[in-house]
Amino acid sequence: MSFTTYLWEEALPIYRQISQHPFNQELKTGTLPVEKFKFYIAQDSLYLADFARALAAAGSRAGNSHDALDFFQFAQNAILVERALHLSYFKNYEIDNAGTKGPGCFAYTSYLLSVSAFESFEVAVAALLPCFWIYKKVGDDMYASQSSGNPYQSWIDAYGGEEFGHSVRKALDICDRLAEQASAGTCTKMREAYLTASRLEYIFWDDAYHLRTWPC
Numbered sequence: 001m002s003f004t005t006y007l008w009e010e011a012l013p014i015y016r017q018i019s020q021h022p023f024n025q026e027l028k029t030g031t032l033p034v035e036k037f038k039f040y041i042a043q044d045s046l047y048l049a050d051f052a053r054a055l056a057a058a059g060s061r062a063g064n065s066h067d068a069l070d071f072f073q074f075a076q077n078a079i080l081v082e083r084a085l086h087l088s089y090f091k092n093y094e095i096d097n098a099g100t101k102g103p104g105c106f107a108y109t110s111y112l113l114s115v116s117a118f119e120s121f122e123v124a125v126a127a128l129l130p131c132f133w134i135y136k137k138v139g140d141d142m143y144a145s146q147s148s149g150n151p152y153q154s155w156i157d158a159y160g161g162e163e164f165g166h167s168v169r170k171a172l173d174i175c176d177r178l179a180e181q182a183s184a185g186t187c188t189k190m191r192e193a194y195l196t197a198s199r200l201e202y203i204f205w206d207d208a209y210h211l212r213t214w215p216c
């Protein structure tokens with residue numbers, strides 16, 4: 001079994017909760033209240049700016065120039081492709097300002113930035129993997145059961161599409177190769193990082209569904 005297959009099985013209960021979460025169920029059917037989607041998009045634009053930084057920071061610590069280049073390209077894509085998507089949503093939904101990070105966004109971005117800066121490249125790759133893989137799985141699931149006239153279709157197309165799938169495959173291959181050469185201790189840390197980031201993905205959606213901001 002590949003290391004990423006092992007990771008997927010370990011985090012399956014988290015993925016199931018993400019996939020069954022009302023945010024994603026309602027996004028899939030197009031019934032998600034618009035203010036929840038707007039909240040999500042605004043938080044996600046803040047998330048993506050730091051996600052790109054974390055990818056670039058991880059890339060700068062890669063063990064070879066191939067992996068470095070892939071991570072710099074992931075960072076560039078995160079900025080260009082996803083920002084374009086968000087700019088169109090900002091315009092369509094009349095979001096004039098992203099605001100500030102809520103608790104889940106703050107926790108997730110702080111985690112990714114600190115792992116990318118202070119942990120090994122292997123652990124950083126594992127922490128960044130759910131951002132690719134969980135979105136791909138969620139996007140594929142929604143893509144497979146499209147309902148016509150869904151106002152969120154372009155979001156679904158972006159993550160269910162083949163272009164994103166190509167980046168996900170690359171990130172998975174890098175993670176598997178690194179794990180093959182890593183010590184057992186590093187693999188344990190990679191597993192923990194993958195699980196933590198997967199849980200933070202759940203929290204991110206849950207915050208959007210509940211329009212959660214700071215309690216005080």
Ligand SMILES: Cc1ncc(CN)c(N)n1
Nearest residue numbers: 044047082131132135204
């Ligand atoms: C919170 C979050 N995680 C992942 C992705 C996909 N890169 C995203 N746009 N937002």
